[in-house]
Amino acid sequence: MDAALGLRSRHALVFAAPRGFANEFYALAVDAYVRDAGRHGRPCTAPLGVHVDWLAEDGAIRRALMLDGERDRLITADWERPFAPDCVQFVCLGAREQTLHRELSARFRCPQVNPYPASAVADDKAATLARWRGRGLATPASLRVEAGATAAARSFAEDFPEVVVKPNGATEGEGVVYLALRQPGAVRRLESGQDLENPLDNWLLKRSADGFFALKETV
Numbered sequence: 001m002d003a004a005l006g007l008r009s010r011h012a013l014v015f016a017a018p019r020g021f022a023n024e025f026y027a028l029a030v031d032a033y034v035r036d037a038g039r040h041g042r043p044c045t046a047p048l049g050v051h052v053d054w055l056a057e058d059g060a061i062r063r064a065l066m067l068d069g070e071r072d073r074l075i076t077a078d079w080e081r082p083f084a085p086d087c088v089q090f091v092c093l094g095a096r097e098q099t100l101h102r103e104l105s106a107r108f109r110c111p112q113v114n115p116y117p118a119s120a121v122a123d124d125k126a127a128t129l130a131r132w133r134g135r136g137l138a139t140p141a142s143l144r145v146e147a148g149a150t151a152a153a154r155s156f157a158e159d160f161p162e163v164v165v166k167p168n169g170a171t172e173g174e175g176v177v178y179l180a181l182r183q184p185g186a187v188r189r190l191e192s193g194q195d196l197e198n199p200l201d202n203w204l205l206k207r208s209a210d211g212f213f214a215l216k217e218t219v
Helices: 002-006 023-038 094-107 116-123 127-135 150-155 186-192 214-218
Strands: 007-016 045-050 061-068 075-084 087-090 142-146 161-169 177-180 203-207
Touching: 007 023, 007 061, 023 045, 023 061, 087 094, 094 116, 116 127, 127 142, 142 150, 150 161, 150 203
Parallel strands: 007 045, 007 087
Antiparallel strands: 045 061, 061 075, 142 203, 161 177, 161 203
């Protein structure tokens, strides 16, 4: 697979959690292959799926997942001489997403699609929602709840039949709880933090707009 070294752009998608990555990578790799075929008549971009364990200390690539476009399959290639990517993107980083993202972003000197400093802004969910609203995007009603603001949480929750409670700064779906306020004691559990990993402290409450409990009751 040394031909990949001579392509115009070697785009590394660095990942740590393998579950589901192959599906995401395959779609991106096929898109790049079809685009190059239509525009240039040949491959010009090499999307490379690179597990964090396949990187050298300086970020050079020792091993990668690639698309074999002629046979329409994914293959794994190894290189005796590690090489630097032309650009990099961080995806599927797992439970240590924020810490690992910061460490990896500091390791690479090439252009990054989602460098940690810019991506970290989105880890503040309340701030992200505020920015979206400022751009005119419709978002579910929400409230950031800090320590001791149980009255505000109760007032917000009583306005909606179902709410989603999630840590304002966590990621990867950690600590997300659905509450149906019509359930006995639901508001009391919300205030006490009974269903949460920690008492209410820098959490985000959002109106649940997908009818989670209503759907569950029909199954």
